[in-house]
Amino acid sequence: MTAATAPKRSLWRRAWDVSLLPAIAIGLALIFGAVLMILSSPLIGGFDLFLPITAYKALLQGSVGSLNSIVNTLVNATPLVLAGLAVGIGFKGGLFNIGAQGQFLIGAMCAAVAAIALNDASPWVAVPVSIIAGMLGGMAWGFIPGFLKAFRGAHEVVTTIMLNFVAIYLVSYVISGPMRGTGPEVTFARTDAIVAAELPIIIGRNGHLGLLFAAVAVPLAWWLLYRSTTGFEIRTAGANPDAARYAGMHPRWLIVLTMSICGLLAGLAGASEILGEVGYMPASYGTTVGFDAIAVALLGRANPVGILFSALLFGAMQAGAGQMQVEAGIPAQMVAVLQAVILFFLAAESVVRRVLKVRTAGTGLGTELQTVSRSYGEQATR
Amino acid sequence: MEFLYDIPVIGMVIQFVVYVIVQLPVLAPTIMAAAVPIILGALCGFMNERSGVVNIGIEGMMLTAAFVAWWTAAIAAQFLPDLRIGIMGITLPLLIGLALAILAAMAVSAVHAWLSISVRADQIISGTIINIFAVGITGYLNLLISQHSPPSAGQFQALRLPSFLADIPIIGPLVGALIGVGPIALSMLISVIVLQVLLFRSRWGLRTRSVGEHPKAAETVGIDVIKLRYRNVILGGVFAGLAGAYLTIEFGNAFQGEMTAGRGFIALAALIFGRWTPVGAFGAALLFTASIGLQRSIQFAPPEGALGDFLSTLPSQFYSALPYIIVIIVLAGVVGRSVAPAAVGRPYERESKAA
Numbered sequence: 001m002t003a004a005t006a007p008k009r010s011l012w013r014r015a016w017d018v019s020l021l022p023a024i025a026i027g028l029a030l031i032f033g034a035v036l037m038i039l040s041s042p043l044i045g046g047f048d049l050f051l052p053i054t055a056y057k058a059l060l061q062g063s064v065g066s067l068n069s070i071v072n073t074l075v076n077a078t079p080l081v082l083a084g085l086a087v088g089i090g091f092k093g094g095l096f097n098i099g100a101q102g103q104f105l106i107g108a109m110c111a112a113v114a115a116i117a118l119n120d121a122s123p124w125v126a127v128p129v130s131i132i133a134g135m136l137g138g139m140a141w142g143f144i145p146g147f148l149k150a151f152r153g154a155h156e157v158v159t160t161i162m163l164n165f166v167a168i169y170l171v172s173y174v175i176s177g178p179m180r181g182t183g184p185e186v187t188f189a190r191t192d193a194i195v196a197a198e199l200p201i202i203i204g205r206n207g208h209l210g211l212l213f214a215a216v217a218v219p220l221a222w223w224l225l226y227r228s229t230t231g232f233e234i235r236t237a238g239a240n241p242d243a244a245r246y247a248g249m250h251p252r253w254l255i256v257l258t259m260s261i262c263g264l265l266a267g268l269a270g271a272s273e274i275l276g277e278v279g280y281m282p283a284s285y286g287t288t289v290g291f292d293a294i295a296v297a298l299l300g301r302a303n304p305v306g307i308l309f310s311a312l313l314f315g316a317m318q319a320g321a322g323q324m325q326v327e328a329g330i331p332a333q334m335v336a337v338l339q340a341v342i343l344f345f346l347a348a349e350s351v352v353r354r355v356l357k358v359r360t361a362g363t364g365l366g367t368e369l370q371t372v373s374r375s376y377g378e379q380a381t382r
Numbered sequence: 383m384e385f386l387y388d389i390p391v392i393g394m395v396i397q398f399v400v401y402v403i404v405q406l407p408v409l410a411p412t413i414m415a416a417a418v419p420i421i422l423g424a425l426c427g428f429m430n431e432r433s434g435v436v437n438i439g440i441e442g443m444m445l446t447a448a449f450v451a452w453w454t455a456a457i458a459a460q461f462l463p464d465l466r467i468g469i470m471g472i473t474l475p476l477l478i479g480l481a482l483a484i485l486a487a488m489a490v491s492a493v494h495a496w497l498s499i500s501v502r503a504d505q506i507i508s509g510t511i512i513n514i515f516a517v518g519i520t521g522y523l524n525l526l527i528s529q530h531s532p533p534s535a536g537q538f539q540a541l542r543l544p545s546f547l548a549d550i551p552i553i554g555p556l557v558g559a560l561i562g563v564g565p566i567a568l569s570m571l572i573s574v575i576v577l578q579v580l581l582f583r584s585r586w587g588l589r590t591r592s593v594g595e596h597p598k599a600a601e602t603v604g605i606d607v608i609k610l611r612y613r614n615v616i617l618g619g620v621f622a623g624l625a626g627a628y629l630t631i632e633f634g635n636a637f638q639g640e641m642t643a644g645r646g647f648i649a650l651a652a653l654i655f656g657r658w659t660p661v662g663a664f665g666a667a668l669l670f671t672a673s674i675g676l677q678r679s680i681q682f683a684p685p686e687g688a689l690g691d692f693l694s695t696l697p698s699q700f701y702s703a704l705p706y707i708i709v710i711i712v713l714a715g716v717v718g719r720s721v722a723p724a725a726v727g728r729p730y731e732r733e734s735k736a737a
Contacts, residue, residue, distance in 0.1 A: 043529070043530065148714045152714040154713035159713060162710045165644050168703075291514065295510075298507060298510075331525040347508060
């Protein structure tokens, strides 16, 4: 009996080890948020010591209070899982993909363009073609900084951010220009409604097929990173490009490949949002998915399973933010504050450990991602 | 000259170059105004990266400072008498906003310094945290405050040049664009020159460069690496503070969520393109923002003939995206010859502590 339960217990032990510090960070962030709410309560409607309780209760109710809110959480988590993987796989390859936002937008635009073109086709054709168009668009937007990094030495942190802005203007041009819709429902710069390629609802009020994409992407990414030769090479090139080169790998092409895979995933996130959630493509798509994805990937320590859980957490916070705004008057930006503070305590992990006397074997942000900053100074020498 | 314009393609290029040169005195103030926050941001990055610390949190520091400057100046204007000094529209509330913006950016810098120097966390992650936090906290407070619609404290005005100087052809407008600016832009000009001289001609500059290139060697000759890095990173916050304040109390007089719009990152690119020197970053930033002036010029005074038709048919989004595209092209083209300080991004660990 002990033999049978031994591995199980070690799994629990491992889960405890890796989740204790994130849990502490989340707890500390909630305390920080509470203090901020109390301090700013005079601006909301008079000093209120219990405002945080009202707010967090609304946040909880809006995210897991009912079946619809749980589905809402899942719907919000879906793009975060996919874009989080887009950032996390980059981290594993020693790359900091801040460009998930742009790849997301281009993916969304390409999916919308394909979907509008196929509006009269059968859904069996329109859905897969639009999804693939989105993935290819995002992939192209990831390929560019990968190529520039590998062969021109331009650091991806700067190029991906620049491409985010280029993406905003490209989308704005394409959607308000050639792709602007003509239907009666078009009252601002946007495309016509997407009909044939609309993702079917599979659960609850708005749980669309995109949920399945995210559910499939997580094990697939895990397999790619930890069970495939390519993943081994990506991780090796990320940890030590020189060692990868001596072992006969091609770190330059691995950079291009990694960034393309990242772009593909972020593009899929964009396609899933447009086809499943929005139903049309606006010329100015106000979203922060690409940036939230960075926080998701960091909190999940670039591990696909970790990314799934942190995306669920952030998805829940976003799902509940609306109710929090309505019931407690707390602006939804509080979620970004909480995210940043969670990351702060994770980054300061060594200090948190020392102060709270935590002794677990969990790995810090630094050990997973140590190559990211180091590569910044090496851009010229590669 | 005009006959050259008829040569296919090359003629258009020649006409374009002539057009830009002719328009330059008119464009100069627009280009300069757009470049100021980018140059100041690059100076912040300069202070960090020359001493071996990556700072991608410039964007967040600028945003925080922009918010603090606007908000505190507006509050101060409500309670303080409207004392005017008489030049450049300087008032007491604006000075208070400026001072507090600088202090706020220094405080954020201190957090970055603590995370990246003492905690030895990943410096790019530290910068990312600052960026996310700045967007969140300024957006949160801005939304709460704008419900109470506070009045604006106004903004600094440009220095008015004596007319004999402004009337000199060609040189007059260019000098005017450079010096006929507000107090924050003037402080930027002075800082660029002072930092450039200090970097290569002073003890501080030599020490800073050694700490950024080879901290171990610096430590062996008695330089306190940790202390110098702390000092430089926190002082770098001064420039991020000026950059942010410029946006809300000199260039404009209102705050909007995420109004920095990537300027902090363009500043980093300017720093890289300018080979980690203040004067280089100054030139790079002017190049990046030239397209903004060009867009305005083409809108109001398009060149004649086929070139004008061609430039006018390009969508406005193309010109908006142009600075970012130029940054990408420039980074891809020149970075092979631009070498970062060798120790940038690596936390420093003292020998005795590591052992």
